[in-house]
Amino acid sequence: MMLLSIAKKTRTLLMGVTSSVAGASEVALGMLLSIVSSRLVPCVPAKDRARDSLIVCPSPLLDQQIVNPAFRGHYVISFVNSACLSPTFQTLKPERMFLIDPAFFQDHPAGDEVMNSGVERTLARIAVATDWPMSLMIPWHYRHSAIVKWIQANPNIRIVGLPVCNARSHNKFFKKLGLRLGVVNPVYQNVLIAAVFYSLKAGHTRTLIWGGHHNWLAEVAVDGHNQVLHSVRHSGEQHVGVPLVDMDGSPRLYHTYLRQLATVFEQYHVIRDYTRGTGQVVLNATAESFIDAFERIDSISLFSPKRDDDDHKQSL
Structure with a gap:
């Protein structure tokens, strides 16, 4: 019994040491990446930090809700x-546009036709339709990709490379330290996580999410060939029963898909914990x-007829 107890304590100690080493390594790697990319904290003018940050996601809401452009000045807007495929993109003229998925930066991404079509149309929309100053936020390591160079031909678009060092360690101390320093980030399993965390690091007091349904599991199924199918409902478009595939074109397994979704929802709780204090x-x-x-x-209050700031904040 004594040997068993010693073995358990030794195992616990080793796990703690391993977790600490992993956490410290992430922080060190994040600091190095931030130094190399010259971006520890986003440089955002004070007048912009004072406004609410509104993050707009692909959603049928974009085509259903009446947007009063006069109320737009309350926000720094990110799409x-x-x-960006919605007409609202040119109505609101966002200051920021976020792309994180590797599919946007590969020359010839493999995968399903629906995804490829969406990627091509999104990139073309950004490159052609942006006739106002806008920052395109992308992973720092994709800043020299052919796609980015093509988009840079538009003089209105400024490329901002985001250093990505995903905090996967379970060591709470080093994760909290790294997030506070801004040298690591929540796992960027999807683009909204990146946009929300950037908004917080940029110093906005309030960050509002509009169109973040995340109702993928309500639309998922597995067919007779064991293919995982989902329905895509973005900006007025609907694709029902689309096979899920990985970037190499191989079918995505259901348990893999569930694990990825679990990571997404977990990171929002990481962000919520980060905001405390x-x-x-x-x-x-x-x-x-x-x-x-x-x-x-209530989303109705986002673009109500213009009122003074105090009334607006009470309505939210």
């Missing part, structure tokens, strides 16, 4: 992924959203 808050203005980490607000 993510194919949200900072005076910052993330609010979800998406009806029927599956994101369970953030307080909900």
